[in-house]
Amino acid sequence: KNQVEQSPQSLIILEGKNCTLQCNYTVSPFSNLRWYKQDTGRGPVSLTIMTFSENTKSNGRYTATLDADTKQSSLHITASQLSDSASYICVVSHSSNTGKLIFGQGTTLQVKP
Amino acid sequence: EAGVAQSPRYKIIEKRQSVAFWCNPISGHATLYWYQQILGQGPKLLIQFQNNGVVDDSQLPKDRFSAERLKGVDSTLKIQPAKLEDSAVYLCASSSGQRTQETQYFGPGTRLLVL
Numbered sequence: 519k520n521q522v523e524q525s526p527q528s529l530i531i532l533e534g535k536n537c538t539l540q541c542n543y544t545v546s547p548f549s550n551l552r553w554y555k556q557d558t559g560r561g562p563v564s565l566t567i568m569t570f571s572e573n574t575k576s577n578g579r580y581t582a583t584l585d586a587d588t589k590q591s592s593l594h595i596t597a598s599q600l601s602d603s604a605s606y607i608c609v610v611s612h613s614s615n616t617g618k619l620i621f622g623q624g625t626t627l628q629v630k631p
Numbered sequence: 632e633a634g635v636a637q638s639p640r641y642k643i644i645e646k647r648q649s650v651a652f653w654c655n656p657i658s659g660h661a662t663l664y665w666y667q668q669i670l671g672q673g674p675k676l677l678i679q680f681q682n683n684g685v686v687d688d689s690q691l692p693k694d695r696f697s698a699e700r701l702k703g704v705d706s707t708l709k710i711q712p713a714k715l716e717d718s719a720v721y722l723c724a725s726s727s728g729q730r731t732q733e734t735q736y737f738g739p740g741t742r743l744l745v746l
Contacts, residue, residue: 561737607673621673
């Protein structure tokens with residue numbers, strides 16, 4: 519069964535601290551993996567996308583890693599800001615012609631001053 | 632570039648009533664998606680259109696949900712009759728194509744509460 523599992527479910531950190539979110543997937547065959555940020559009351563916005571051959575991808579203070587052998591990904595946030603408070607969703611694309619996405623349940627991050 | 636537009640933003644109805652949501656994708660995007668996102672969960676695909684044709688509606692509860700994209704541009708999603716478990720955010724997304732590399736751009740969603 520194609521699944522995406524994220525951990526932790528929720529996380530609270532202090533402003534300025536770093537944090538790492540985890541994603542494990544069983545999707546096969548695999549095409550690519552994305553991390554989306556979803557602010558409260560908004561739609562998800564793409565942060566990074568990685569294909570099978572990529573190990574790391576950065577977008578400002580966000581760095582995503584991918585280990586296709588162990589089917590694990592992580593999203594590292596450096597020097598967190600209050601605006602980083604959001605849900606972070608790991609999304610894996612199945613290698614089909616329809617571009618079907620399989621979503622994780624998300625990690626809710628709260629950054630406190 | 633204008634984003635994906637959705638309306639209404641919020642809707643409260645009683646069970647057994649009908650409701651419709653509207654989505655206008657990014658101009659030129661051929662592929663349109665409707666997702667249901669229940670609180671605390673990731674989005675679940677309801678239906679995918681390529682232009683005005685349905686690509687995937689395997690998870691659409693067809694006894695009560697319907698969607699159309701008649702002219703291959705904007706789309707409507709209807710629920711008739713609504714149930715309590717339909718309370719969720721309904722997200723519309725669009726992409727320029729349906730290849731797996733294409734990024735999906737999401738609208739702000741319509742938050743539905745069924746009482």
